[in-house]
């Protein structure tokens with residue numbers, strides 16, 4: 001078996017509290033140095049990497065001189081706010097040593113449930129990746145209470161994987177991967193090197209019941225893999241202490257537990273476009289464009305768009321209709337409605353002259369288009 005990471009172009013790496021913090025005594029600087037080094041190598045191999053890192057509370061406790069984890073939510077929030085400074089400082093310093101810039105992103109579940117904020121976060125992250133920056137994400141603990149928390153960073157990692165349409169989610173933890181039972185209490189537990197993401201048997205191995213969800217552990221990783229598979233991404237659970245784990249995985253070595261999605265990224269994305277998104281506007285196509293979409297499965301070019309209806313931002317879902325108003329396709333549009341109106345009917349080579357820049361040669365790229 002080869003690694004899911006071998007051919008992945010966009011990767012989300014989640015590092016857990018168990019790893020980032022030195023036995024709960026603040027940030028493990030040596031560990032951060034090693035991951036920065038490995039992620040720099042992945043970038044040099046042409047991969048894009050988003051990092052989801054825990055550790056703010058543990059670092060905050062150290063800075064505040066607290067030796068036991070507080071129970072009041074506001075104390076945990078205060079510790080997270082203090083500790084986040086140390087966490088991002090450590091990442092910034094160690095990525096800078098490789099000439100790589102970093103960006104801090106703090107997200108909540110509520111941010112990602114809101115359509116506009118979801119799209120804004122997506123645009124920002126994709127822009128950062130195209131600028132060669134490594135985004136470092138954590139939950140925005142200051143503004144969340146128990147009920148609206150993502151809860152654990154495994155779930156946040158999966159949400160970010162869906163958000164940026166990553167190919168693979170790598171969850172680094174303090175175990176080699178998934179065992180048939182918790183290896184801490186079951187020395188006979190067997191290692192699982194490969195399984196289907198979403199297989200209910202895995203939830204039982206990880207300790208099962210939904211009531212344990214908030215406690216983290218392996219169950220949140222298994223559920224994160226199930227969630228990531230919805231956008232076609234595979235998940236790897238591996239030990240962050242394994243020598244050069246990310247680079248070796250990217251070179252094709254099979255390390256850790258590989259949880260494979262049932263369908264390909266492209267198929268899953270198209271399913272998502274077709275099923276889940278509310279349309280933000282309409283593009284009226286001329287008969288030539290309708291034919292090209294139906295018969296040649298091409299991208300939709302601005303020249304074939306006769307009119308643009310509605311207000312939308314880049315990346316939103318729009319419905320494509322023929323001159324009689326019948327739905328032909330739907331897809332994620334490459335331009336916001338104002339720009340789309342200005343370039344409809346235009347040839348691709350004229351886009352930069354009209355808009356001052358050409359973000360994309362097509363109105364909807366064929367990977368983001370579902371013809372009905």
Ligand SMILES: Nc1ncnc2c1ncn2[C@@H]1O[C@H](COP(=O)(O)OP(=O)(O)O)[C@@H](O)[C@H]1O
Nearest residue numbers: 016017018173178179181182205206216217218
């Ligand atoms: N089936 C299992 N296989 C491996 N680890 C398991 C399993 N069930 C429970 N665990 C526990 O999950 C822990 C990892 O989760 P956690 O401590 O939340 O890590 P992190 O902070 O990296 O998210 C392991 O140390 C292990 O004790």
Ligand SMILES: N[C@@H](CCC(=O)OP(=O)(O)O)C(=O)O
Nearest residue numbers: 016017054055056057152153
């Ligand atoms: N956001 C918090 C906690 C994140 C969390 O639950 O972490 P994890 O156990 O790695 O899934 C922090 O940075 O300390």
